[in-house]
Ligand SMILES: [Zn+2]
C-alpha cells in the first residue's frame with residue numbers, strides 16, 4: 504500500500520509542476536525516469552482516482568487522448584485540432600466570462616429545465632497552435 508501512495512504523490516507532484524496538460528503516457532515516461540517500477544497501468548489508475556476525487560482535472564477535448572491538469576482552479580483552455588495539445592488561456596476566463604452570472608441567468612431560464620445542479624464551467628476554444 505505504501506508504495507502506491509508514494510507513486511500517487513509522485514504523480515501529483517509531477518503533474519502540478521508542469522503546464523502542458525500531459526497525457527497518461529507523457530506522465531508515465533516522466534515518472535519512469537525517477538521510479539522505474541511505475542507501470543502505465545498504475546499511472547492510469549492513479550489518474551482515474553485523482554480526477555474522480557476532484558484533485559486533478561481530466562480534459563477530454565475530442566482531439567487525441569485525454570489530458571490531465573494539476574491546476575483545478577477555473578481557467579480557460581485552447582485545443583489545437585492538429586496536434587491535440589491543450590494550452591492554458593491565462594487570465595482569459597476571469598477577464599471575459601462571468602461564470603457566476605452566466606449560471607444564475609441560466610438557472611432562471613427555460614434552457615435549464617432539465618438541470619438540477621451546475622457545479623462546474625469549462626471553457627474550451629479550438630483552432631491551430633503556432634507549432635503546427
Ligand atoms: Zn498544434
Ligand SMILES: [Zn+2]
Pocket residue numbers: 524572574578580590591
Ligand atoms: Zn490548464
